[in-house]
Amino acid sequence: xxxxxxxxxxxxxxxxxxxxxxxxxxxxxxxxxxxxxxxxxxxxxxxxxxxxxxxxxxxxxxxxxxxxxxxxxxxxxxxxxxxxxxxxxxxx
Amino acid sequence: xxxxxxxxxxxxxxxxxxxxxxxxxxxxxxxxxxxxxxxxxxxxxxxxxxxxxxxxxxxxxxxxxxxxxxxxxxxxxxxxxxxxxxxxxxxx
Numbered sequence: 001x002x003x004x005x006x007x008x009x010x011x012x013x014x015x016x017x018x019x020x021x022x023x024x025x026x027x028x029x030x031x032x033x034x035x036x037x038x039x040x041x042x043x044x045x046x047x048x049x050x051x052x053x054x055x056x057x058x059x060x061x062x063x064x065x066x067x068x069x070x071x072x073x074x075x076x077x078x079x080x081x082x083x084x085x086x087x088x089x090x091x092x
Numbered sequence: 093x094x095x096x097x098x099x100x101x102x103x104x105x106x107x108x109x110x111x112x113x114x115x116x117x118x119x120x121x122x123x124x125x126x127x128x129x130x131x132x133x134x135x136x137x138x139x140x141x142x143x144x145x146x147x148x149x150x151x152x153x154x155x156x157x158x159x160x161x162x163x164x165x166x167x168x169x170x171x172x173x174x175x176x177x178x179x180x181x182x183x184x
Contacts, residue, residue, distance in 0.1 A: 033139065033140065033145050037133070037136045041129070044125070044126075044129045047125065048125065053125050053152050055150070056148070056149065057147075057149050057150075058148040058149075058150075059145075059147045059148070060145050
């Protein structure tokens with residue numbers, strides 16, 4: 001698990017992620033499905049590299065990523081470190 | 093829209109899709125995230141080719157596809173034709 005002060009510090013480093021009770025979530029809108037899939041493949045590469053995988057929802061051009069640490073049943077630093085890496089990707 | 097008899101005929105051609113009120117749904121389990129993404133990319137190619145895109149949910153190795161025709165607010169033959177093409181892909 002992770003302290004509230006650490007959560008606040010991490011959240012200040014993220015771009016457009018929302019904090020939920022046990023996860024962080026980001027919604028993306030792309031020009032079309034193809035562009036959304038291109039971005040999703042980059043997210044997949046980051047996920048494999050970090051061995052931490054967001055829950056993914058994709059409806060045509062609308063992508064939602066949700067990071068939580070299933071094994072800990074809540075947020076850990078792994079979620080925020082993955083989000084920081086995802087935020088480095090070109091997402092438009 | 094589509095008649096009940098056509099729905100029944102289409103359903104008999106599909107492999108492991110469930111009929112919901114206004115959609116058809118299929119759940120897949122892959123050995124890992126990488127294999128799920130590989131399959132998802134093949135589904136994406138079919139979707140672009142047919143210009144009909146399933147709603148996608150991916151949680152590590154568990155993939156869920158949901159086909160509905162948003163513009164018609166329900167099932168149409170486009171959903172079933174897309175499902176038939178998706179069923180031709182190697183999904184394990």
